[in-house]
Amino acid sequence: MYLWNFMFFIPIILCSSTKSFNYTSCDQAKQPKFMSSCCDVQKNDKAIKACRKTYLTNSTTTTNNGESRNLKSDKVALHACLAECSFRTNGFLLSNGTVNVAALQKSYQQRYKNDATMSQLMVKSLNSCVDYAQKRAKQFEWMHTKGECDYYPVTLLACIMEQVYVNCPSSKWKNTNDCAAMRKYLTACDDVKSDRK
Numbered sequence: 001m002y003l004w005n006f007m008f009f010i011p012i013i014l015c016s017s018t019k020s021f022n023y024t025s026c027d028q029a030k031q032p033k034f035m036s037s038c039c040d041v042q043k044n045d046k047a048i049k050a051c052r053k054t055y056l057t058n059s060t061t062t063t064n065n066g067e068s069r070n071l072k073s074d075k076v077a078l079h080a081c082l083a084e085c086s087f088r089t090n091g092f093l094l095s096n097g098t099v100n101v102a103a104l105q106k107s108y109q110q111r112y113k114n115d116a117t118m119s120q121l122m123v124k125s126l127n128s129c130v131d132y133a134q135k136r137a138k139q140f141e142w143m144h145t146k147g148e149c150d151y152y153p154v155t156l157l158a159c160i161m162e163q164v165y166v167n168c169p170s171s172k173w174k175n176t177n178d179c180a181a182m183r184k185y186l187t188a189c190d191d192v193k194s195d196r197k
Contacts, residue, residue, distance in 0.1 A: 038179035039168035041118070042111060051085035083154035093153060101130055117169050122160070125167070129159035162186050 055078060087093035092104045105123050112119035133156035140151045166186045173179070 038174050038176070038182060039165050040172040040174070041164065045086065047089040048082060048086045051082050051089065055081050055085065077148060080151045080154045081149035083157055084149045087153040093150070097150060097152065099130065099153070099156060101126065118172070121164055121167055121169070125160045125163035126156075128163060129156055133159050 084093060087099065090103075090107065092100050092107070094100055104126060108122035108126065109119050112122060133152060136159075137150070137152040137155045140155065166183060168183075
């Protein structure tokens, strides 16, 4: 039920210097280093640990056209498979490929039952990302063929994580230069709010 281990999996372009970052052209810009420790969120998910073990033990998948693909070397596909596995295990991914938003909301509310601010932030982030993630996952369909993992869960998690990081409560925010650069990038290049395609 705790999905934040994906903070370590989201494929992000790393850059060595935030000084050269162009904040006016998000499509051309390299993202500053994405720090998983910038916002203190719980990251203990038994399902994701089991999924990781399964996929890394059996690291080859077969595509629809019969080709073998090594998930250890294809990080994007690996992240998609781990997210899909976790969503299925936790009952968040329905058989028709949609997400059981109510179940995911309940999971976040339960997880943060002693932290109303984080609970509200998680639910708000989820609600703002559902439609956006569906659109983006459809745009990414060219990256995989049927028979491989669904990109919608990982896209949804990445969106939720970005929204949480942008709006992280000051009591949970690690105020470093790298974190400030990451937050500035996410704020300037927020696809969800701008509905950029």
